[in-house]
Amino acid sequence: MNAERNNAARTARVTVRAVEGIGEIRPGDDLVQLIWDAVREPGMAEGDILVVTSKIVSKAEGRIVHASDREQAITDETVRLVASRAHENGVTRIVENRLGMVAAAAGVDASNTPEGTVLLLPHDPDATAQQLAKGLRELSGVAIGVLISDTLGRPWREGQTDVAIGAAGVHVIDDLRGGTDAAGRPLTVTMACTADELAAAGDLVKGKTSGCPVAIVSGLRHAVGSLDLPGASSLVRIGDRDMFRLGTDEAIELGRSEGHAEGFSVGYAAGMAAAQASGVNKPA
Amino acid sequence: MNAERNNAARTARVTVRAVEGIGEIRPGDDLVQLIWDAVREPGMAEGDILVVTSKIVSKAEGRIVHASDREQAITDETVRLVASRAHENGVTRIVENRLGMVAAAAGVDASNTPEGTVLLLPHDPDATAQQLAKGLRELSGVAIGVLISDTLGRPWREGQTDVAIGAAGVHVIDDLRGGTDAAGRPLTVTMACTADELAAAGDLVKGKTSGCPVAIVSGLRHAVGSLDLPGASSLVRIGDRDMFRLGTDEAIELGRSEGHAEGFSVGYAAGMAAAQASGVNKPA
Numbered sequence: 259m260n261a262e263r264n265n266a267a268r269t270a271r272v273t274v275r276a277v278e279g280i281g282e283i284r285p286g287d288d289l290v291q292l293i294w295d296a297v298r299e300p301g302m303a304e305g306d307i308l309v310v311t312s313k314i315v316s317k318a319e320g321r322i323v324h325a326s327d328r329e330q331a332i333t334d335e336t337v338r339l340v341a342s343r344a345h346e347n348g349v350t351r352i353v354e355n356r357l358g359m360v361a362a363a364a365g366v367d368a369s370n371t372p373e374g375t376v377l378l379l380p381h382d383p384d385a386t387a388q389q390l391a392k393g394l395r396e397l398s399g400v401a402i403g404v405l406i407s408d409t410l411g412r413p414w415r416e417g418q419t420d421v422a423i424g425a426a427g428v429h430v431i432d433d434l435r436g437g438t439d440a441a442g443r444p445l446t447v448t449m450a451c452t453a454d455e456l457a458a459a460g461d462l463v464k465g466k467t468s469g470c471p472v473a474i475v476s477g478l479r480h481a482v483g484s485l486d487l488p489g490a491s492s493l494v495r496i497g498d499r500d501m502f503r504l505g506t507d508e509a510i511e512l513g514r515s516e517g518h519a520e521g522f523s524v525g526y527a528a529g530m531a532a533a534q535a536s537g538v539n540k541p542a
Numbered sequence: 543m544n545a546e547r548n549n550a551a552r553t554a555r556v557t558v559r560a561v562e563g564i565g566e567i568r569p570g571d572d573l574v575q576l577i578w579d580a581v582r583e584p585g586m587a588e589g590d591i592l593v594v595t596s597k598i599v600s601k602a603e604g605r606i607v608h609a610s611d612r613e614q615a616i617t618d619e620t621v622r623l624v625a626s627r628a629h630e631n632g633v634t635r636i637v638e639n640r641l642g643m644v645a646a647a648a649g650v651d652a653s654n655t656p657e658g659t660v661l662l663l664p665h666d667p668d669a670t671a672q673q674l675a676k677g678l679r680e681l682s683g684v685a686i687g688v689l690i691s692d693t694l695g696r697p698w699r700e701g702q703t704d705v706a707i708g709a710a711g712v713h714v715i716d717d718l719r720g721g722t723d724a725a726g727r728p729l730t731v732t733m734a735c736t737a738d739e740l741a742a743a744g745d746l747v748k749g750k751t752s753g754c755p756v757a758i759v760s761g762l763r764h765a766v767g768s769l770d771l772p773g774a775s776s777l778v779r780i781g782d783r784d785m786f787r788l789g790t791d792e793a794i795e796l797g798r799s800e801g802h803a804e805g806f807s808v809g810y811a812a813g814m815a816a817a818q819a820s821g822v823n824k825p826a
Contacts, residue, residue, distance in 0.1 A: 270559060270560045270562070270747060271558070271559040271747065272557070272558045272743070272746050272747050273555065273556070273558075274555070274556045274557075275554060275555040275556075276554045276555070278554070341786070343785055352785065354698075358698075359698075360697070360698040369732065409734075413644070413779075413784070413785065413786040414638075414642075414643075414778070414779055414780060414784060414786065415735065415777050415778065416715060416733065416776070416777045416778070416779050417715045417733040417734060417735030417777065418732065418734060418735060419703075419734070419735050419738050420739070421699070430701075431700060431701045432749075448653060448693065448702065449701040449702060450693075450702060450703070450749075451699065451700065451701030451702060451703050455703050455704070455743065455745055455746050456746065458703070458738065458742035459556070459558070459739065459742060459743035461734065461739055462556050462736070462740065462743060462762060463554060463556050477747075478746060492700070493700045494698070494699065494700070495697075495698055495700050496698060500697070500698060500790075501625045501636065501697065501789045501790065501791070502625070502786050502790055503790045504790045504793070505786055506785065506787045506788045506793045507785070507793075508793075509790045509791075509792075509793030509794045510793045510794070510796055510797035511797060513793065513795060513796060513797025513798035513799075513800075513801060514797035514798065514801030514804070515797075515801060516794075516797075516798055517797060517799060517800065517801025517803075517804075518801035518802070518804055518805035518808075519805060520798075520801075520802055521802035521804060521805025521806035521808075521809060522805035522806070522808055522809035523805075523809060524805075524806055524809065525805060525809025525813065526809035526810070526813035527809075527813060528806070528809075528810055528813065529809065529810035529811060529815075529816075530813035530814065530817040532813075532814060533813070533814040533817035533818055534817055
């Protein structure tokens, strides 16, 4: 399967277009129907991939809470604290959330929401992507893929990029490890994260301010496949393979605490021995 | 400037196309001329952005070393070790390199290079992007932007995506902090890293195996600007703002060492005091 995709000629042209006409989303809205209404003219082609901003999924799911409950909402969405830092406007908390994303404020979002509210991430973005892909495949009659995207910061680089937090019918990773490069040598490490690159491409036309929540990427038919393909949750790397499970300050503090206890034991014994060995401390 | 860009309507359609016909690159090759030969028909439009794989820049610069010197090359490119982990095939070293990238193997690359060789990253990708943008603006007569892209892993997520390591004539960050969202509320945090999203979009058509090293992104004219704009080096976030300057294991070890020394001192004094306080240790 991978070899087949690797050997296929790469697409020479990809088009990313913004889907116009999707209005403000309210709790309970039927996203399949709303998106279909917006894309049915001129329609979708086999192999098109829809990139759907997570925000409208959250809104349809009614994942809206009062801004005054923001800190509690972040805590509720948090599995564990990865790193935190105090600054003049408060404390930035980088946490792992229940979706396995490592994100500032657990992904709780205060932009593009009604005044006085914040938005939680969707309940289960992979499941939503499945529903959307299934529904839109039925309505359109063509095999399309769906990604749910969210905006994420990164260590060591300024700014944020969009990544995929939900996926259905898309090869989220283009696993080149079985392939060879142009010189015929094995590509031993390369696993291109197609889903995140698609989400990033979608953001170029969706933007953050335009209120345009869906993009369609055309021209990557080889990236679309069965609805049984792994979702975006397969992109999460936490646990044993995670070399950055704590921020540096947090890890140093953990090590210091452990080291202090060890050092105390060793030092205590050494101090006692030294006292006993010194003349003034000889037993009477 | 930012407000102007923020208020402009977002582009509704972006096209990414692979540039065909650029052959194998040799040391000393004139990339401006080679790229121009490949793109002059049908030409470039005002606001087009070229995404150029770093590999061909490295090859033109002759940044090729024997594979047997790979470990030394990694060491030479390394500013500091961020994290390392032993595994069955050796040791993975995540390091900060001289460009400020935090990357496995310092970005030294063994794929798509002649047998028995590895490729170092370009000397100064921002400077190369400047040369390419200047040369191609002169030849084409239109204001285009240039990005140099490389493939980079990320903490917490599987797979790699392409990012920008060199840039000229491109607004690398779309700073939305001065803007407002669709509800009129300030976008306080959002800084979209347009350059990395463009690099990712370029990778969708360039791929790793096709030997197609350049993509052209059309339709984002607002992202192209003066050649005086900050380059990709402005995207590097290391130093005080870096919450992940060490891997977790390395930071714990550092903390443990410091904590052990502190604990030893405290324990030593406590042990001595305890010995002195106990009856058997009273001075004779």
